[in-house]
Amino acid sequence: MSVLVNKDSRIIVQGFTGSEGTFHAGQMIDYGSPVVGGVTPGKGGQQHLDRPVFNTVSEAVSQTQADVSIIFVPPAFAADAILEAADAGIRVIVCITEGIPVADMVKVKASLDGRDDCRLIGPNCPGVMTAGEAKVGIMPGFIFNPGRIGIISKSGTLTYEAVDQVTKAGLGQSTAIGIGGDPIIGTTTLDAVQLLMADDGTDGIIMIGEIGGDLEIKAARWIEAHGTKPVVGFIAGVTAPKGRTMGHAGAIVSGEEESAEAKKKVLRACGVHVVDSPADIGSKMAEVLGVSA
Numbered sequence: 001m002s003v004l005v006n007k008d009s010r011i012i013v014q015g016f017t018g019s020e021g022t023f024h025a026g027q028m029i030d031y032g033s034p035v036v037g038g039v040t041p042g043k044g045g046q047q048h049l050d051r052p053v054f055n056t057v058s059e060a061v062s063q064t065q066a067d068v069s070i071i072f073v074p075p076a077f078a079a080d081a082i083l084e085a086a087d088a089g090i091r092v093i094v095c096i097t098e099g100i101p102v103a104d105m106v107k108v109k110a111s112l113d114g115r116d117d118c119r120l121i122g123p124n125c126p127g128v129m130t131a132g133e134a135k136v137g138i139m140p141g142f143i144f145n146p147g148r149i150g151i152i153s154k155s156g157t158l159t160y161e162a163v164d165q166v167t168k169a170g171l172g173q174s175t176a177i178g179i180g181g182d183p184i185i186g187t188t189t190l191d192a193v194q195l196l197m198a199d200d201g202t203d204g205i206i207m208i209g210e211i212g213g214d215l216e217i218k219a220a221r222w223i224e225a226h227g228t229k230p231v232v233g234f235i236a237g238v239t240a241p242k243g244r245t246m247g248h249a250g251a252i253v254s255g256e257e258e259s260a261e262a263k264k265k266v267l268r269a270c271g272v273h274v275v276d277s278p279a280d281i282g283s284k285m286a287e288v289l290g291v292s293a
Helices: 019-031 057-064 075-087 102-112 156-168 189-197 215-226 260-269 278-289
Strands: 011-014 035-039 051-054 068-071 092-095 119-121 127-130 134-137 146-153 173-178 204-210 231-236
Touching (some): 011 019, 019 134, 035 057, 068 134, 092 127, 146 156, 156 231, 215 231, 231 278
Parallel strands (some): 011 068, 068 092, 146 204
Antiparallel strands (some): 127 134
């Protein structure tokens, strides 16, 4: 089992023929992901990476029955690309683009809120990966091994670290979701936790957060009330000074519960197994599941 993407997904790439789209689409295809085509306005009718190119997402959906899109479109045009995908009937939209203007994302958020026919992952994220089935993003496929641990993270690099540790612990991954580190994103930490809690193929969840905002706090309080699987948590940014953005645009401490230590305290109180170092993520998950790492 998995969430969001799998071997039966039909994936298109927006920004298909650009340098980033070409490179990462090639990596996705090499992994075995079911990429059925791509979109680059003005280049419809061509072939690229042995896949058809379309002028619009609507044309791509009509011709390929695509239900997942990954976006490698420059920041100035990425918000429009998201809305185009949603309007065309794409079920899962993964936006890798970093630096989309906040005002643009406010409009996207308002347009997508309340819709249950599509889900946005990102922007500014590494994508979604279901081990052994579908790589939709920029995560390195070789570190994944099919298994039963779900991973949620704001940080691409820490996602890869957690995946590698879980693989080395002999557990493997169900689906890894990089939610993105921007102030305004689609799928939240809580949304991702709920998806993995409901997945029959996931036995445990790793939740990686950082300073700023309250996404991890909301997720932890839901886990305390409704969680049915063990959750291992890590919060990055323990030494970050208050009021300074650290790495991600959304990683800035502005309230009492937004520091790393404050978040860790709440997570522990809610039953999350918090580790103080990312080096302990894999061994802690093995420990709480009673598996020898």
